[in-house]
Amino acid sequence: MSANILLEVNSLKTYFHNEVGLVKAVDNVSFKVKKGETLGIVGESGCGKSVTSLSIMNLVPQPRGVIEGGEIIYHGYDNPLEITTLNSQSRDMRNIRGNRIAMIFQEPMTSLNPVYTVGEQIMESVRLHQKRDNIKARARAIEMLKLVGLPAPEQIVDEYPHELSGGMRQRVMIGMALSCNPDLLIADEPTTALDVTIEAQILDLMEELQDEFNMSIMLITHDLEVIGEMSERVIVMYTGKIMEKANIDDIFHNSKHPYTQGLLNSIPQIGANKRLIPIEGSVPDLTDLPSGCYFAPRCNQAKEICWVDEPPEYSITEVQKAKCWLYDGKEELS
Amino acid sequence: MLNYLFRRVLIMIPMLFFISVFVFFLIQLPPGSYVESYISQLRSQGAEVTESQVQTIIQRYGLNQPFYIQYISWVKTFPSGHFGGSFLYGGRRVWDVIAEYLGFTLLVAFSTQLFTIIVGIPIGIYSATHQYTIQDHIVTFLGFIGLSIPNFLLALILMFVGYYYFDMGVLAGLFSDEYIEASWSIGRVIDLLKHLWIPVIVLGTAGTAGSIRVMRGNLLDTLNLQYVQTARAKGLKESIVVYKHAVRNAIHPVIMGLGMNLPMLISGATIVSIVLSLPTLGPILYNALMSQDMYLAGTILLFQSVLLLIGNLLADVALAVVDPRIKYE
Ligand SMILES: Nc1ncnc2c1ncn2[C@@H]1O[C@H](COP(=O)(O)OP(=O)(O)OP(=O)(O)O)[C@@H](O)[C@H]1O
Numbered sequence A: 001m002s003a004n005i006l007l008e009v010n011s012l013k014t015y016f017h018n019e020v021g022l023v024k025a026v027d028n029v030s031f032k033v034k035k036g037e038t039l040g041i042v043g044e045s046g047c048g049k050s051v052t053s054l055s056i057m058n059l060v061p062q063p064r065g066v067i068e069g070g071e072i073i074y075h076g077y078d079n080p081l082e083i084t085t086l087n088s089q090s091r092d093m094r095n096i097r098g099n100r101i102a103m104i105f106q107e108p109m110t111s112l113n114p115v116y117t118v119g120e121q122i123m124e125s126v127r128l129h130q131k132r133d134n135i136k137a138r139a140r141a142i143e144m145l146k147l148v149g150l151p152a153p154e155q156i157v158d159e160y161p162h163e164l165s166g167g168m169r170q171r172v173m174i175g176m177a178l179s180c181n182p183d184l185l186i187a188d189e190p191t192t193a194l195d196v197t198i199e200a201q202i203l204d205l206m207e208e209l210q211d212e213f214n215m216s217i218m219l220i221t222h223d224l225e226v227i228g229e230m231s232e233r234v235i236v237m238y239t240g241k242i243m244e245k246a247n248i249d250d251i252f253h254n255s256k257h258p259y260t261q262g263l264l265n266s267i268p269q270i271g272a273n274k275r276l277i278p279i280e281g282s283v284p285d286l287t288d289l290p291s292g293c294y295f296a297p298r299c300n301q302a303k304e305i306c307w308v309d310e311p312p313e314y315s316i317t318e319v320q321k322a323k324c325w326l327y328d329g330k331e332e333l334s
Numbered sequence B: 001m002l003n004y005l006f007r008r009v010l011i012m013i014p015m016l017f018f019i020s021v022f023v024f025f026l027i028q029l030p031p032g033s034y035v036e037s038y039i040s041q042l043r044s045q046g047a048e049v050t051e052s053q054v055q056t057i058i059q060r061y062g063l064n065q066p067f068y069i070q071y072i073s074w075v076k077t078f079p080s081g082h083f084g085g086s087f088l089y090g091g092r093r094v095w096d097v098i099a100e101y102l103g104f105t106l107l108v109a110f111s112t113q114l115f116t117i118i119v120g121i122p123i124g125i126y127s128a129t130h131q132y133t134i135q136d137h138i139v140t141f142l143g144f145i146g147l148s149i150p151n152f153l154l155a156l157i158l159m160f161v162g163y164y165y166f167d168m169g170v171l172a173g174l175f176s177d178e179y180i181e182a183s184w185s186i187g188r189v190i191d192l193l194k195h196l197w198i199p200v201i202v203l204g205t206a207g208t209a210g211s212i213r214v215m216r217g218n219l220l221d222t223l224n225l226q227y228v229q230t231a232r233a234k235g236l237k238e239s240i241v242v243y244k245h246a247v248r249n250a251i252h253p254v255i256m257g258l259g260m261n262l263p264m265l266i267s268g269a270t271i272v273s274i275v276l277s278l279p280t281l282g283p284i285l286y287n288a289l290m291s292q293d294m295y296l297a298g299t300i301l302l303f304q305s306v307l308l309l310i311g312n313l314l315a316d317v318a319l320a321v322v323d324p325r326i327k328y329e
């Protein structure tokens, strides 16, 4: 294992035993997060992005959700630690959560507890993981609020979430997530609920702090543009599976998978007068998936075999992989 | 906040005025009056009552006066704390009659309230955090029974079981015979506690079952909210996640329910008090209403309204303490 890997996800399977049937929200997903990099995960709604991140946090909603297979290996300690073997409530797991791996969520309006001051919510983490007393924890909270660019942090520290705007709350969330110097920040659609100007500010802030804290970021979004601004490498997910992995340039200029190409065609291009072509059809019901390639019903390049057999993952280059029959003949990975 | 409290208390005065008019009006509504039912009672016992005697009695109690005059003569007694005279108790001051039962009434009511809080809230939390387990199903099932079983029946069952199976003697009243008239002593307090639990369980079961259900349902909703996940993502222990982050956001309707509960504990307790022969206001109100002892009945009802207003005020204060978003200006 090369020394610059922070997190390794191997053949992860996270399923939900829902009333309507078994939902394979994450199905055989493998990827690595390198130290200090930003890995983008992109895909339409319901493709399993959030469940992937919750699996890493070992917070898959109980009792329906179960990690059925695979491993998640955290390399931030001297010895590798397999997260899926830990009990969700165990001390070891809780020592990772919020401390080594922190997470921010999509909905800044609801991700802070309305009945505690933002200061208390940051201090809670700091007291827990850094064993600081109240006075020092408070100083740290103010420091973090300043760091994330909030005006008058000494005042905001005593304010309640409802007194802040959405953008400010997301800054608080970032400050809270970073208060214990995590190695990995999982940002699950951190800017989806914000307007475009605020979005740009928040993304800038995350990039800035990434350098300062020397941490890795897993940036989850359904917006390829956001990924383009932030990430070095990208994973494209669809119906719980990874469709394509590539460096950011290849995703934008040399994408191999029809699904990635479809996503690209559906983003508005500035300057270019190209018409928007959203991907036809909709994401299939996860309890009622087609046989063969799950994308086949929406794919304009589908071949006969696509309807019959699931494509393996093909290695296009050292760093670019695509799960698509079009690359039959390349080296097979799975 | 203090300012707000002051205004809330102030506003109770006009509210109580309207309530008192309304209560008095309602009590006057049924045909006849105390005197008529009293006289017919005397006559049925074979007593000779002449028409002029009847008129004298009616005159004396002012029952021939129009509604508003009677009302005013009742209200006039408020400042002195008399609240009129009770027919049933031979013209005794209403307040003196009420005072005799007030202490035990409040004791039973507040003990029941405390029981509801101490038992209902933790079980509701447990049930929600163990959703769909056998324990949860049992709690939910018992809750339904608790909500649907009539209180008097529960009282009878408890008395029966206590008498026959546990040899506890007759579990009625708040004291054993030897302590009823005794002056206060440690022994009397212990004896009181030995009797108190029965009415508390009987009266508290429905409220407790209600609290469990509301607490469970609301906590289940709250546990799905994003900030609870945030709290978990920080690495907090599940118990802290539940108690510090979820329960405090889920308890509002339980508090409001408890606020409404207080006066119910008095009027709803009537039948139970009769069955258990408790020295509380419930049976007094019942008798007063039956025999049209209007000043007594009106005062008890008014007193209940005061409790309702106080209960709501306390609930509002508790809500403000729990939730900083609630600000009273
Ligand atoms: N708590 C849950 N209970 C049952 N099924 C769930 C639960 N959470 C997720 N799922 C299932 O897992 C699938 C993947 O959900 P996930 O939240 O990971 O999607 P996502 O890619 O994050 O989508 P979005 O962009 O909408 O956030 C969903 O289609 C849903 O059916």
Ligand code: SF4
Binding pocket: A257, A258, A259, A293, A294, A295, A296, A297, A299, A300, A301, A302, A303, A306, A311, A323, A324, A325, A326
């Ligand atoms: S495998 Fe076939 S259907 Fe699936 S994306 Fe590739 S070409 Fe399209």
Ligand SMILES: [Mg+2]
Binding pocket: A049, A050, A051, A188
């Ligand atoms: Mg999501």
